[in-house]
Structure formats: C-alpha cells, structure tokens
Amino acid sequence: MFISSAFAQTAPAAAAAGGMTDSLMSMLPLVLMFVVLYFVMIRPQMKKQKEHRSMIEALAKGDEIATAGGLLGKVVKLGDSHLTLEIATGVEVQLQRSAVVQVLPKGSIK
Numbered sequence: 644m645f646i647s648s649a650f651a652q653t654a655p656a657a658a659a660a661g662g663m664t665d666s667l668m669s670m671l672p673l674v675l676m677f678v679v680l681y682f683v684m685i686r687p688q689m690k691k692q693k694e695h696r697s698m699i700e701a702l703a704k705g706d707e708i709a710t711a712g713g714l715l716g717k718v719v720k721l722g723d724s725h726l727t728l729e730i731a732t733g734v735e736v737q738l739q740r741s742a743v744v745q746v747l748p749k750g751s752i753k
Contacts (some may be wrong), residue, residue, distance in 0.1 A: 707747040
C-alpha cells in the first residue's frame with residue numbers, strides 16, 4: 644500500500660514536466676509566425692516611414708515634388724507643417740508636408 648501511494652505521488656510531477664514542454668512546443672509555431680511577420684512586414688514598413696520622414700525634412704525651396712494627390716510643382720515657401728507649391732505660373736497651393744510623395748529631379752517639370 645505504501646509503494647502504490649508513493650508511485651501515485653511521483654507520477655503527476657513527471658507528467659506535469661512533460662505537459663510543460665508540450666505547451667512550449669505548441670506555442671513555437673505562433674512565435675515563429677510573429678518573427679516572420681516582423682521581418683517581412685513590420686521592419687520594411689518602419690524603414691520606409693523613416694526614409695519618407697527624412698525626405699520631408701530635407702525639402703528645400705525650389706525643389707520639384709509630386710504629391711499624394713498627383714500634383715506636380717515647385718516648392719515656393721516652407722513652413723513647419725505646411726508648404727506652398729507653385730503648380731503653374733501664378734498659381735500656388737498650400738499643402739501639408741506629409742502629402743509629398745516624391746522629390747523629382749531638377750528640370751522634370753516644364
């Protein structure tokens with residue numbers, strides 16, 4: 644009787660250790676999916692945002708740009724969060740800096 648009781652007490656401890664490794668192994672695919680998601684989607688997006696931020700901060704008067712709305716023009720005035728874009732002779736539009744998508748090479752707009 645003493646032997647069976649002692650055996651019954653040690654068996655659940657061994658099963659609990661096996662259950663712990665089983666639960667860690669079942670979480671492994673979830674962790675791997677998060678790591679892949681980070682390197683495939685999150686990290687490149689953060690890099691793209693950093694490049695866009697540096698491009699916006701480097702804008703200068705006279706730069707030719709393209710906006711998110713499809714406007715092409717030359718930067719006439721710069722403010723902290725806005726800029727003034729000349730889209731035709733005598734036609735100026737005020738935009739947010741975040742609307743700038745691309746800085747064009749000089750002489751692109753005729």
